[in-house]
Amino acid sequence: MAWMRAAAGRCGIEALLLGARMRLLTQSQVRDLVRMDVAVSAVEAAFVAHGKGQTQMPPKVYLDFPQHHGDLRAMPAAMGDAVGLKWVNSHPKNPILHNLxxxxxxxxxxxxxTALPLAILDATLLTAVRTGAAAAVASVHLSVRHRTLGIVGCGxxxxFLVEAHRVCFPEIQVVAADRDPSAAQRVVDRWGGQVGAVGDAAGCDIVCTATPSRTALxxxxxxxxxTHINAMGADAEGKQELDPALLKDGVVFVxxxxxxxxxxxxxxALHMGLITPDDVTGSVCEVVAGIAPGRPSPEAITIFDSTGLAIQDLALAQAVVAAAVEASVGLQLDLRQ
Ligand SMILES: NC(=O)c1ccc[n+]([C@@H]2O[C@H](COP(=O)([O-])OP(=O)(O)OC[C@H]3O[C@@H](n4cnc5c(N)ncnc54)[C@H](O)[C@@H]3O)[C@@H](O)[C@H]2O)c1
Structure with missing residues (x-):
């Protein structure tokens, strides 16, 4: 069809392979297709593009539903010849109230x-994988030692944080901490290492915090x-995991x-006046792109404040859809019918 050839001309091999029909991928299909090493490379490339100002990515839009103890977020992004939108929620009471x-x-x-929809895919696993990958990319560019990995929050x-770090640092040993000891034990049963208190995990070479805490842990x-810290848990107003003194003494990259x-x-810490914007050194994406300095000294404590970028999702969604096309996986539909 003429429009297909035109799309192929505009978007290259991907549009040609996708053809006329949109591809629909379920979570189990995404699980079979996604690879952490590919995710790490895709997220690193997305950070480089963002650091160089080659992306479009407005801040996330939040819609709050306090009556349902949750929110929905829209995360659009454009990068290279790709554009996409993630529509994702956070409803912490879903498992108890609704078995969801x-x-x-x-x-x-x-x-x-053309705005032609090319694919719709489950993004639940995508979110978890790209988040682990982002932490590992930051660790590669900011950490100075990588013998031990402390995980605070074993949900x-x-x-995914451990898996992504093992891609980059195959020998790294895990110290897992959670207020629920069985959660920490589950991580150790899967990845080896040891269960410890939060202080033990925080004493590791690389520390990842991944709790929904609203008080410093x-x-x-x-x-x-x-130490290098990946502060992953705070991704909504009022959330925090680190002692503000760490933000003051450390070298913070957002x-x-x-x-x-x-x-x-x-x-x-910003809203309480405990730190100012001057306490934030810069953007991790500019560090990864090689256009801003990273760790200033071997002794510095570096901190990556991750909120999760729409370009991470876009980069991984593209990789998964390319893998689906290659493997002929997914239901193909024409929404215009
Ligand atoms: N930065 C990002 O891109 C990004 C992406 C996804 C999720 N997140 C955030 O990461 C956090 C973790 O997500 P998840 O899906 O793993 O959540 P989860 O609910 O599956 O796991 C959280 C774990 O933290 C533990 N925990 C809670 N409070 C604790 C405390 N005070 N001390 C020790 N452990 C504690 C819980 O017992 C649980 O095991 C959430 O806040 C989520 O919103 C951030």
Whole structure:
């Protein structure tokens, strides 16, 4: 068809392979197709593009539903010849009240030239994988030692944080901490290592925090010089995991200033006046792109304040859809019929 050839011309081999019909991918299909090493490379490339100012990514839009103990977020992004939107929620009481996951995501990948929908895929696993990958990319670029990995908060994200770090640092040993010891034990049963207190995990070379906490869990004194911290848990206003003294003494890199100042690890300390914007050194994406300095010394404590970028989702969605095309996986539909 003429429009297909035109789309192929505009978007290259991907549009040609996708053909006339949109591809629909379920969570289990995404699980079979997604690979953590591919995710790490895709997220690293997305950080480089964002660091160089080659993306379009307005801050996340939040719709709050306090009566349902949750929110929905729209995360659009454009990068290269790809554009997409993630529509994702956070309803922490879903498992207890409705026997549903607390986070469920949907991704729509479109052709920027025509707006033709190319694929719709489950983005629940996508979110978890790209988040683990983002932490590992930050660790590669900011950490100075990588013998031990402390995980504070052993829920859904924990496995993906460990898996992504093992892609980059195959020998890294895990110390897992959770207020629920059985959650920490589950992580250790899967990945090896040991269960510890929060202070033990915080004493590791690389520390990942992944809890929905609204009070500081990781104390200043627990963290050694030269540590790199990936603060992953705070992704909404009022959330925090680190002692503000760490933000003051450490070298802080955000993924995106508008998002981080609104909803990242720094948001509470900023609003309380415990830190100022001058306490934030810069953007992790510019460090990864090689256009801004990263760790200033081997002794510095570096902190990555991750809120989760729409370009991470776009990069991974593209990779998964390309893998689906290659493997002929997914239901193909023509929505215009
Ligand atoms: N930065 C990002 O891109 C990004 C992406 C996905 C999720 N998140 C955030 O990461 C956090 C974790 O997500 P998840 O899906 O793994 O959640 P989860 O509910 O599956 O797991 C959270 C874990 O933290 C533990 N925990 C809670 N409070 C604790 C405390 N005070 N001390 C020790 N452990 C504690 C819980 O017992 C649980 O095991 C959430 O806040 C989520 O919104 C961020």
């Amino acid at each position: 996951p607390s986070v469920m995501g949907l991704y729509v990948l479109s052709d920027p030239a 859904v994200q924990a496995d 990781v104390g200043r004194d627990a963290v050694m010089p030269g 993924d995106d200033w508008p998002q981080a100042s609104h909803s990242g690890e720094i948001n509470v």
